[in-house]
Amino acid sequence: MAIVDVKVPQLSESVAEATMLNWKKKPGEAVAQDEILIEIETDKVVLEVPAPSAGVLSQIIRNDGDTVVADEVIAKIDTEATAGAVAPAAAAAPAPVAAAPAAAAAPAAAGAVAMPSAAKL
Incomplete structure (x- = not known):
């Protein structure tokens, strides 16, 4: 099991600490590399922390509202759990998306009136 911190x-030189704002993912959820996991607020700026690699968020160490410092470990990602956790979700997602365009095309075929600017084309 490969775990990535x-x-x-x-943080900038003048900033000593930051506050954890809002986790975008929960433990057990799949994450893509560079997907935003959490926002961290300093007295000057709000930073978005991306996932360093793809995998499954296995552990959240620091919670919303906690105060943290630079280079502190705030979560762990299991990079080997990706295949089992993501495959069923990826297979189920395309089916509803494919049905939606077919339903949207039906009203156009039923004689829907085009806008005047589109009718000129």
């Missing part, structure tokens, strides 16, 4: 990014 999610760390607080480097």
Whole structure:
């Protein structure tokens, strides 16, 4: 099992600590590389912390509202759990998306009136 640490990014020299705002994912959920996991607020800026690699968020170490410092480990990602956790969700997602365009095309075929600017085309 390969575990990757999610760390607080480097803060500016004048900033000593930051506050964890809102986790975008929960433990057990699949994450893509560079997907935003959490927002961290300093006295000057709000930073978005991306996932360092793809996998499954296995553990959240620091919670919303906690105060953290640069390079502190705030979560862990299991990179080997990706295949089993993501495959069923990926297979189920395309089916509803494919049905939606067919339903949207039906009203157009039933004699829907085009806008004047579109009718000129």
